[in-house]
Amino acid sequence: MEQHARTDAYVDRYAARAAGMVPSEIRALFAVVSRPEVVSLAGGAPYVSALPLDAVGGMIGELVASRGAEVLQYGSAQGDEGLRERICEVMALEGVQAGADEIVVTVGAQQALDLITKIFVDPGDVVLAEAPSYVGALGTFASYQADVVHVPLDDAGLVPSALRETLERLRRENRRVKFLYTVPTFQNPAGVTLSAARRAEVLEICAEYDVLIVEDNPYGLIGFDGEPMRALRADDAERVIYLGSFSKTIASGLRVGWVLAPHAVRAKLVLAAESAILCPSNFSQLAVREYLNTQPWREQIKGFRELYRERRDTMLDALAELMPAGCTWTRPAGGFFVWLTLPEGLDAKAMAPRALAERVAYVPGTGFYADGGGHRHMRLSYCFPEPHRIREGVRRLAGVVEQEIVMRDTFGGALPAEPRGVHTPGPDVV
Amino acid sequence: MEQHARTDAYVDRYAARAAGMVPSEIRALFAVVSRPEVVSLAGGAPYVSALPLDAVGGMIGELVASRGAEVLQYGSAQGDEGLRERICEVMALEGVQAGADEIVVTVGAQQALDLITKIFVDPGDVVLAEAPSYVGALGTFASYQADVVHVPLDDAGLVPSALRETLERLRRENRRVKFLYTVPTFQNPAGVTLSAARRAEVLEICAEYDVLIVEDNPYGLIGFDGEPMRALRADDAERVIYLGSFSKTIASGLRVGWVLAPHAVRAKLVLAAESAILCPSNFSQLAVREYLNTQPWREQIKGFRELYRERRDTMLDALAELMPAGCTWTRPAGGFFVWLTLPEGLDAKAMAPRALAERVAYVPGTGFYADGGGHRHMRLSYCFPEPHRIREGVRRLAGVVEQEIVMRDTFGGALPAEPRGVHTPGPDVV
Numbered sequence: 048m049e050q051h052a053r054t055d056a057y058v059d060r061y062a063a064r065a066a067g068m069v070p071s072e073i074r075a076l077f078a079v080v081s082r083p084e085v086v087s088l089a090g091g092a093p094y095v096s097a098l099p100l101d102a103v104g105g106m107i108g109e110l111v112a113s114r115g116a117e118v119l120q121y122g123s124a125q126g127d128e129g130l131r132e133r134i135c136e137v138m139a140l141e142g143v144q145a146g147a148d149e150i151v152v153t154v155g156a157q158q159a160l161d162l163i164t165k166i167f168v169d170p171g172d173v174v175l176a177e178a179p180s181y182v183g184a185l186g187t188f189a190s191y192q193a194d195v196v197h198v199p200l201d202d203a204g205l206v207p208s209a210l211r212e213t214l215e216r217l218r219r220e221n222r223r224v225k226f227l228y229t230v231p232t233f234q235n236p237a238g239v240t241l242s243a244a245r246r247a248e249v250l251e252i253c254a255e256y257d258v259l260i261v262e263d264n265p266y267g268l269i270g271f272d273g274e275p276m277r278a279l280r281a282d283d284a285e286r287v288i289y290l291g292s293f294s295k296t297i298a299s300g301l302r303v304g305w306v307l308a309p310h311a312v313r314a315k316l317v318l319a320a321e322s323a324i325l326c327p328s329n330f331s332q333l334a335v336r337e338y339l340n341t342q343p344w345r346e347q348i349k350g351f352r353e354l355y356r357e358r359r360d361t362m363l364d365a366l367a368e369l370m371p372a373g374c375t376w377t378r379p380a381g382g383f384f385v386w387l388t389l390p391e392g393l394d395a396k397a398m399a400p401r402a403l404a405e406r407v408a409y410v411p412g413t414g415f416y417a418d419g420g421g422h423r424h425m426r427l428s429y430c431f432p433e434p435h436r437i438r439e440g441v442r443r444l445a446g447v448v449e450q451e452i453v454m455r456d457t458f459g460g461a462l463p464a465e466p467r468g469v470h471t472p473g474p475d476v477v
Numbered sequence: 478m479e480q481h482a483r484t485d486a487y488v489d490r491y492a493a494r495a496a497g498m499v500p501s502e503i504r505a506l507f508a509v510v511s512r513p514e515v516v517s518l519a520g521g522a523p524y525v526s527a528l529p530l531d532a533v534g535g536m537i538g539e540l541v542a543s544r545g546a547e548v549l550q551y552g553s554a555q556g557d558e559g560l561r562e563r564i565c566e567v568m569a570l571e572g573v574q575a576g577a578d579e580i581v582v583t584v585g586a587q588q589a590l591d592l593i594t595k596i597f598v599d600p601g602d603v604v605l606a607e608a609p610s611y612v613g614a615l616g617t618f619a620s621y622q623a624d625v626v627h628v629p630l631d632d633a634g635l636v637p638s639a640l641r642e643t644l645e646r647l648r649r650e651n652r653r654v655k656f657l658y659t660v661p662t663f664q665n666p667a668g669v670t671l672s673a674a675r676r677a678e679v680l681e682i683c684a685e686y687d688v689l690i691v692e693d694n695p696y697g698l699i700g701f702d703g704e705p706m707r708a709l710r711a712d713d714a715e716r717v718i719y720l721g722s723f724s725k726t727i728a729s730g731l732r733v734g735w736v737l738a739p740h741a742v743r744a745k746l747v748l749a750a751e752s753a754i755l756c757p758s759n760f761s762q763l764a765v766r767e768y769l770n771t772q773p774w775r776e777q778i779k780g781f782r783e784l785y786r787e788r789r790d791t792m793l794d795a796l797a798e799l800m801p802a803g804c805t806w807t808r809p810a811g812g813f814f815v816w817l818t819l820p821e822g823l824d825a826k827a828m829a830p831r832a833l834a835e836r837v838a839y840v841p842g843t844g845f846y847a848d849g850g851g852h853r854h855m856r857l858s859y860c861f862p863e864p865h866r867i868r869e870g871v872r873r874l875a876g877v878v879e880q881e882i883v884m885r886d887t888f889g890g891a892l893p894a895e896p897r898g899v900h901t902p903g904p905d906v907v
Contacts, residue, residue: 056741190749
């Protein structure tokens with residue numbers, strides 16, 4: 048990265064928080080991921096080519112031509128009211144009852160995370176996050192000098208007893224816990240989902256310790272079995288701040304997400320949004336509004352679910368068939384990701400360059416931990432590559448892991464210690 | 478505002494910086510500005526209806542249909558490279574020589590302001606700003622707890638001797654001055670332009686005191702006479718961070734702006750952008766790129782210049798003809814705004830509700846000061862209303878001012894003291 052190679056003449060001028068903004072060590076790897084010969088199981092980009100592009104293009108062209116004076120103009124900082132009304136209908140699919148006035152439209156759910164952290168977090172405040180947690184959230188928390196404390200998850204999501212123990216310990220230490228950040232459904236990166244029973248427990252524990260919950264739910268409608276899960280927000284409107292996004296259900300390039308928050312918090316978020324961007328793009332917002340108003344979006348999302356389910360199946364089948372003994376992985380019921388654990392003594396981060404040499408890419412688990420953990424893990428995404436490429440990618444990866452096992456057995460399991468720290472991710476690892 | 482009327486149950490949870498995020502007192506007034514019977518000389522919205530909407534709609538529809546897989550997908554945090562190359566050509570019109578790699582595309586120039594403040598400003602650091610200064614910048618600075626120190630301007634822009642005195646005083650006080658924020662060309666709100674001679678002086682003084690300059694230049698290509706002014710950045714690539722925007726030259730609703738910064742700063746800005754929004758919208762960016770590639774944008778901007786010049790002329794003629802003696806105002810050579818000074822003893826903020834009752838709106842000068850100043854001033858914008866409405870607005874305003882003068886002469890000039898403080902503006906006062 049240039050800023051390491053060059054002397055930064057401005058280094059004494061930066062704010063203290065800028066020290067927490069450091070480029071990901073894995074980013075250099077990603078420069079080669081886009082080469083066509085590499086099978087990337089790394090990125091979290093949705094397969095937007097599956098959209099009806101002709102229909103969408105025609106709809107947007109007509110919208111600009113007929114209503115350009117609105118579409119191309121500034122809007123309100125809170126976001127377009129008509130769009131917010133449609134967002135309420137989308138959230139109702141997950142049991143959320145809310146009014147358009149409680150919503151702030153954001154530049155993807157990422158901006159909602161940024162605004163929430165900006166209004167709530169002083170340097171040194173604690174944010175609780177799953178271990179592992181979404182890399183982009185960890186980057187945002189670091190940029191406001193939050194102290195991220197991880198709470199483990201398992202195949203049924205965040206572990207309530209661990210949450211309680213952590214909160215109890217932090218209470219004894221007199222730490223200010225600002226919120227629990229969680230992706231309860233089809234988690235990024237772990238692919239697991241918080242069970243219904245645990246949802247009730249998590250709400251109860253957070254009420255007991257008076258901790259807010261930030262529920263990040265970009266994948267909630269991308270489930271492969273039955274009806275959507277009931278959101279945490281559906282059962283607590285005052286404690287839960289809910290983040291949603293059209294990035295995975297419609298198109299990531301529009302950058303339209305939202306935050307649903309209690310009224311007083313929503314008012315602060317609008318002010319923070321104004322100072323951050325003045326207002327979200329009417330061009331993007333009204334494209335989404337028009338899409339929801341005129342296109343068969345429920346059927347289109349159903350199509351996405353089928354597409355991603357096939358890819359999930361392909362990946363799980365290939366893993367079962369090809370990966371060497373000692374590897375384990377999660378079995379996602381929705382979303383984009385499988386979380387794979389390597390046999391003891393292997394290091395996913397150290398292995399990544401060797402995997403790239405074998406033309407397969409993944410995200411090492413270390414990116415999803417703020418505390419230096421994650422070395423034995425990796426995130427495998429099945430959202431973007433076509434099924435035959437997923438299978439080929441797993442085949443290559445299995446070969447690399449086999450070689451690593453041979454190396455481990457030959458040279459011993461000692462692995463170099465890695466520096467701790469959170470790194471801002473690129474958009475290619477969302 | 479609700480957050481005043483309701484009890485905010487979350488008040489003890491907010492970060493310290495949230496205290497600086499308060500709604501503008503003038504926002505309530507703006508709720509009625511959109512009524513058709515009111516002539517609004519308040520907003521800074523460009524007249525986007527003058528765009529060739531059919532052609533733009535057709536171009537965008539075709540773009541989505543033919544290249545949707547790129548347009549609707551995540552992009553890089555730095556922004557689209559093809560767009561950044563075209564931005565270099567736009568800036569070259571103002572004498573700026575820069576490479577695409579030095580640019581970060583942002584959600585309007587407002588986001589560039591936010592990111593710059595985020596990476597540079599610790600609580601209590603000083604930011605220098607013109608008096609008056611862009612209200613949206615003051616809101617951003619407040620949101621990061623900057624201490625804004627104003628430097629006066631006159632008809633030739635920022636006053637160099639005052640800049641030097643201020644820097645000298647701050648040096649004696651051992652204050653950390655992070656940057657000078659300036660809108661040198663067709664300033665918002667004052668409508669004045671920093672003369673060429675003063676540009677050299679300002680650069681020299683900032684070099685002497687080793688202070689960075691943030692040059693915000695949304696209106697640079699909306700000049701009414703001759704060639705565009707040479708940007709400050711054209712003469713100092715290491716000290717000046719330059720902000721640009723397509724909001725005024727093409728369309729505000731796309732939310733596409735940019736920041737041009739020295740390499741090391743640019744690298745920090747990319748990291749800050751990633752944690753804030755992941756990446757700017759490809760949908761908006763590629764629409765602008767395609768527009769610049771395929772449409773006669775130079776001719777379109779020339780058309781905008783002619784449109785706004787006619788409105789500027791209308792406003793200046795009406796002011797000269799109708800305003801009572803004792804009022805003075807600036808004569809902008811470009812941009813969107815006239816800055817009017819009332820006779821002694823009048824208060825633009827106190828007068829605003831009475832003006833609204835007479836169906837004319839403006840922005841009171843107090844919004845443009847962080848130190849409680851600006852009571853005798855108001856910003857009048859001529860960008861959005863059609864000429865006959867501008868004239869009618871000035872006629873109504875002149876009547877209100879006449880009544881105020883009568884009241885002052887009858888009841889004396891004592892006016893209520895106003896609370897100090899910066900307020901986050903709505904997008905309607907950009």
